[in-house]
Amino acid sequence: MKHGLSLRRQLLLWLLLPQLVLWLGGGILTYRVALNYAEKGLDQSLTQSVRSLARQIKPMGSGLLVDFPKAAQAILEEDPVDRVSYMVSSPPGKFLLGNQKIAAPPSGSALGQLVFYRMEIDAKPMRAVALDVAYGDADNPQILRVQLAKSYIARERIAKELVSDLFAPLLLLGLALSVLVYAGIRRGMAPLTRLERQLKQRSAADLTPLEFTTAPTEVHALVDAINRLLAAVRRSMSQEKRFIDDAAHQLRTPLAGLINQTELALDESDAALIKARLHKVHAGAQRSARLVNQLLALARSGSEVPMAQVDLAQLAQDIARELSPRAVAMKVDLGYEGQAHATMHGSATLLREAVMNLIDNALRYGVSSQAGSEPTVTVSVHQEAAHLVLAVEDNGLGLNQAQREHVFERFWRGSDLPGGCGLGLAIVQEIAQRHGGQVSVTQAQPQGLRVSLQF
Structure with a gap:
């Protein structure tokens, strides 16, 4: 089975990766800001130098006096690298003195205004400034241009020094933040680690709910989901165990009877007696088959089934129609009354099982001991306030109060007539509870039994 990254590693990745990106982006931004401020410092230095140089050039008659001592020139040229x-030049562009031929500003310049621009000297990028100064008299005005240019070496050196000075603290802060993030993730994942340890220490048969109190809400939700799953598994295993116990207990007697009847039939030589034994075997086999079907229906009523919109009234009519031939054969008036349609949210399979059991019980026991009147079984579906009620009523002798208290117990039978196994109403009750409803048994008027399912 292929495993991906653990949750802890994914959290570390998604928390530290943006931090790394931001750290690198911050370094680049810091470098750009440092370059900008270093360029401003370079411009200030060029401003002071060009104004100082302009002051050293004084007009004298129709000429110029350049008071530019060698010491000042040596200072300007002392760094061979930078x-x-x-x-x-006067007029601007006509070289008078200097150590380089510096290009003119691309946009020109105004008198007394500093113009900064970029240029190249010997293929090296330079930062240049130009200052135009007026001299001469009114009859012969002249313009003097003073230009200075300096490379970007100093600017880049300052920017790199500033970034390197900032990067070390940023790196330490990043490492400290990474440690805090890892510690926070480890602390946040601790409840999951404890939960994992609890589950690993459990045996396969231990389905008791997990206890988790000191944990975040998300972990509580996970524990609740696991507990619901454990409850469903526990319920399923309980139903499976109950089914096995019930089947083993209830099938033991009929199977023993079948074996006994077949042994007696094998010892018989009279064909009539053998046939009688076989009839008993057949009746026992039918009872065992019905018992197995009822046990399966009981187990199915407790299992998870899909729910959807079901027309309960139409379902009841269909089942009554299916069982009509049996009722006619028994000379029982089986009919339906009530609403033509009534929908509810439920399982059509389980509801069908419940209605079949109710009608089967009524046909099997409710009409077996009539006192002269025509036996009838009535199925109805109607609305009572906010509830939908399905009822099956017969006009038999019914059950007394003491008997009605036991009707929902498994394997309890209120009649000694053959064919039943005491699971019909227990199945109906299970199905009603699965649908959030309830079932009740009351005495019908003037006589008989009424079983109602209320949803």
């Missing part, structure tokens, strides 16, 4: 390039 040296500052400068150029003075």
Whole structure:
């Protein structure tokens, strides 16, 4: 069987993976912000330098006096890797002095306004600034352009230093957060671990409910679901055991009788006596078959079955119609009265079993000892307030109060007539309870027995 990742590993993956992505994204964003601020620092440095250089160039008559001592030039050119390039031109673009030919600003410049732009010198990206200054007199105005350019090496170095200084604390914070996440997951998974340990320590026969009090709501829901499953299994096993016990107990006597009758028949030589023995064997076999069918119906009434909308009135009419030939043969007036249609939520199979048992009981016992009147069995379905009631009523002698108290006990029989096994009304009660209903037995008027199913 192929196993996927455990729940703990999945939680760690989905909690730590976004953290890693955010950590990397934060590092990249930090680097970009550091570059931006380093560029602002570079612009401030270029601003101070270009204004200082512009102040060193003074107009003198119709010419210019450049007071640019070698010390200042040495400072500008002291770093061979990240040296500052400068150029003075007048008019703008006509080289006067400097150490590089610096390109003009792409958008031009206004007098006294600083213009920052990017350019390249020897295929190296540079940050440049241009400042135009007016000099001369009214008759001969002149414009002087001072330009400085510096590479991005310093900016990138500052950004990398800033990111490296920030990355170490971020890494430590990430590790600390990972440890906290793992500890939190482990603590959160502890109830499931305890639940797993409880289940592993149980024997296969232990179906008692699980006890879980100190756990999150989700685990309580899981425990409730497991307990419901255990209850269903326990109920199913109980029904199976009851079925086996009942079958073993109830079939022992008829099977012993069958064996006894067949042994006697084998010892007989008279054909008439042998035939009589065979009739008894046949009757015993029929009773055993009915007992087995009733036991199976009782077991089925407690099993899980699908529920759907059922027309109870139509179902009762169909069953009464099916049993009409038997009623006619017994000279019993079997009829239906009540609503033509009445729907409910239930199992058609189980409801059919219940109605069949009620009508069979009425035909078998309710009309067996009439006092002169025509035997009748009436099936009805009608609405009583918020309940749907199915009733089967006969006009026989009925049962007294003491007998009615035992009618739902399994294997209890209120008549000595052959053919029954005392399970019919027990099955009806099981089916009624499965549908959230109840069954009652009352004395009919003026005589007889009325069995009602109320849903």
